[in-house]
Amino acid sequence: MREFSTDILVIGGGPAGLSAAAEAASTGAGVTIAESERRLGGQLVKQSHKFFGGKEEHAGTRGYEIAKILKDEISQYGDRVRTMFNTTIVGYYGDEGIVTAMVGEEDYFHISPKKIVVACGAQERLIPFPNNDIPGVYGAGAVQTLMNVYGIVPGRRVLMVGAGNIGLIVTYQLLQTGVEVAAILEATPRIGGYWVHAAKVRRMGVPILLRHSIKRATGDQVVTGADIVELDENFSEAGLSEHVECDTICLAVGLTPTNELLWQAGCRMRYTPYLCGHVPLRDASMRTSNENIWIAGDSSGIEEASAAMIEGRIAGLSAAESLGYKAPPGKFDRYRSRLRNLRAGEVGEKIRAGVASVAVAEWGNV
Amino acid sequence: MYDCRLKTGRFLLRLKSFEVVSVNLIEEHPVLDFSHGEKVPFSFDGRILEGFEGAPVAMALHANGVRVYRRTQEMKRPRGFFCAIGKCSSCLMVVDGVPNVRTCVTLLKRGMKVETQIGRGHVNLSVEGS
Numbered sequence: 001m002r003e004f005s006t007d008i009l010v011i012g013g014g015p016a017g018l019s020a021a022a023e024a025a026s027t028g029a030g031v032t033i034a035e036s037e038r039r040l041g042g043q044l045v046k047q048s049h050k051f052f053g054g055k056e057e058h059a060g061t062r063g064y065e066i067a068k069i070l071k072d073e074i075s076q077y078g079d080r081v082r083t084m085f086n087t088t089i090v091g092y093y094g095d096e097g098i099v100t101a102m103v104g105e106e107d108y109f110h111i112s113p114k115k116i117v118v119a120c121g122a123q124e125r126l127i128p129f130p131n132n133d134i135p136g137v138y139g140a141g142a143v144q145t146l147m148n149v150y151g152i153v154p155g156r157r158v159l160m161v162g163a164g165n166i167g168l169i170v171t172y173q174l175l176q177t178g179v180e181v182a183a184i185l186e187a188t189p190r191i192g193g194y195w196v197h198a199a200k201v202r203r204m205g206v207p208i209l210l211r212h213s214i215k216r217a218t219g220d221q222v223v224t225g226a227d228i229v230e231l232d233e234n235f236s237e238a239g240l241s242e243h244v245e246c247d248t249i250c251l252a253v254g255l256t257p258t259n260e261l262l263w264q265a266g267c268r269m270r271y272t273p274y275l276c277g278h279v280p281l282r283d284a285s286m287r288t289s290n291e292n293i294w295i296a297g298d299s300s301g302i303e304e305a306s307a308a309m310i311e312g313r314i315a316g317l318s319a320a321e322s323l324g325y326k327a328p329p330g331k332f333d334r335y336r337s338r339l340r341n342l343r344a345g346e347v348g349e350k351i352r353a354g355v356a357s358v359a360v361a362e363w364g365n366v
Numbered sequence: 367m368y369d370c371r372l373k374t375g376r377f378l379l380r381l382k383s384f385e386v387v388s389v390n391l392i393e394e395h396p397v398l399d400f401s402h403g404e405k406v407p408f409s410f411d412g413r414i415l416e417g418f419e420g421a422p423v424a425m426a427l428h429a430n431g432v433r434v435y436r437r438t439q440e441m442k443r444p445r446g447f448f449c450a451i452g453k454c455s456s457c458l459m460v461v462d463g464v465p466n467v468r469t470c471v472t473l474l475k476r477g478m479k480v481e482t483q484i485g486r487g488h489v490n491l492s493v494e495g496s
């Protein structure tokens with residue numbers, strides 16, 4: 001089997017992974033980025049809207065443009081950063097110091113990295129309802145991939161489930177493409193996403209039905225509609241269901257961190273609702289309980305691209321430092337204060353609580 | 367009755383039901399520009415369709431209005447794609463005779479033979495020369 005070695009292996013080429021790679025390479029470390037897709041940028045590639053966040057995190061810039069900025073930053077390091085596309089890291093063998101990589105459907109090889117940054121992003125959640133397996137029930141990510149990456153109209157009339165930022169933004173993107181959105185359903189009494197996004201889709205005539213959920217998808221072979229129902233305070237059905245015609249049901253019911261490799265690597269994990277799933281304990285440098293593994297971005301807890309980029313920078317810098325490369329004085333502190341600023345105030349309350357519950361000061365005491 | 371005209375390449379007639387799913391390519395977009403690869407023919411269950419080389423097989427099928435990609439082993443349920451990023455196995459099909467190919471991450475090539483997968487599919491296990 002083929003095998004090669006690298007100083008730092010960055011798993012995942014989204015905003016977190018790209019930032020980690022750039023930062024590590026800036027100190028002189030050799031970096032390999034393994035990315036399952038055939039392009040870098042992760043979630044950013046599918047985002048055609050302007051991003052929130054701090055100025056230094058490119059607020060006001062469209063997602064796919066931020067991806068380009070990060071790619072340009074990396075290209076200045078030339079051969080020091082090696083990028084492997086269509087390559088998924090599937091196994092971790094700590095005793096042998098190797099990971100297994102799968103290329104496409106059939107080809108496998110080994111990588112032996114000195115240090116690893118896991119920046120695998122997130123996975124979409126699914127909710128249970130009859131017929132949720134038939135064609136036409138798609139994840140929000142899939143709908144975005146179809147329309148924003150491949151330029152294919154995902155359907156003619158879409159029912160959106162979930163009024164968080166993803167549900168609202170994808171609704172807006174569908175409308176931009178000329179697709180009708182029948183309604184947005186939200187089980188809770190509140191719109192989870194930012195108000196500006198909600199206002200935009202309301203102005204465009206899409207009803208946002210709070211305290212509503214999907215009861216079943218209808219259709220024999222493919223989706224032809226959905227039965228929807230109002231919910232009471234206890235999330236039980238409050239009345240008769242109503243039928244909505246649609247050919248696509250788009251699920252935007254949240255993300256959960258991608259963490260398989262972290263479990264495999266024996267990282268100490270904790271279920272943290274505010275970070276949307278099982279996430280590893282980490283120190284202030286984003287290092288996990290496995291001293292060879294760092295984390296960054298959505299894999300460390302669902303947050304935003306802006307935070308993912310700073311976490312990536314901290315992780316990349318710290319991983320390089322552990323190999324004897326030098327971080328410029330004050331750099332860690334600057335990144336940490338940017339992260340604190342992002343998480344400040346009322347909006348950051350849950351993230352702060354989540355992060356605090358998995359933060360570790362010294363590994364010796366855990 | 368639902369009347370609809372999308373900004374797509376094909377004009378959609380008034381349709382009574384949603385069984386005929388004819389979706390197509392986005393022609394104008396206020397923000398994004400799309401560059402497609404070369405248009406090539408491929409077969410789907412014996413029918414000749416066209417798609418863009420370099421885009422995944424599942425996307426090419428969807429653009430042709432095909433939504434059912436396989437039937438499950440036990441319950442014979444229809445399945446299409448779900449995640450579109452190679453993580454859920456919903457989109458497995460038989461491609462050039464090989465079953466269980468994730469069509470959402472397998473790129474279309476000229477002349478590819480794509481078939482609906484029934485159950486787990488069939489693998490020829492006879493070893494050459496034995």
Ligand SMILES: Cc1cc2nc3c(=O)[nH]c(=O)nc-3n(C[C@H](O)[C@H](O)[C@H](O)COP(=O)(O)OP(=O)(O)OC[C@H]3O[C@@H](n4cnc5c(N)ncnc54)[C@H](O)[C@@H]3O)c2cc1C
Pocket residue numbers: 011012013014015016017034035036037041042043044047050051052053087088089090119120121122165166169170258296297298299303304305306307308
């Ligand atoms: C609709 C939508 C709108 C958003 N809007 C905003 C916004 O306005 N502002 C904002 O700050 N954030 C926004 N976000 C969130 C932001 O996109 C994510 O928080 C951010 O992309 C997370 O970065 P990441 O690098 O951790 O993960 P990702 O961007 O998900 O990247 C992970 C990468 O890892 C790869 N990968 C996964 N597993 C493996 C493996 N085993 N081997 C190899 N590669 C692997 C994946 O293919 C992927 O490319 C939005 C997200 C969505 C979906």
Ligand code: FES
Pocket residue numbers: 446447448449450451452453454455456457458468469470471
């Ligand atoms: S649609 Fe999920 S693996 Fe292809």
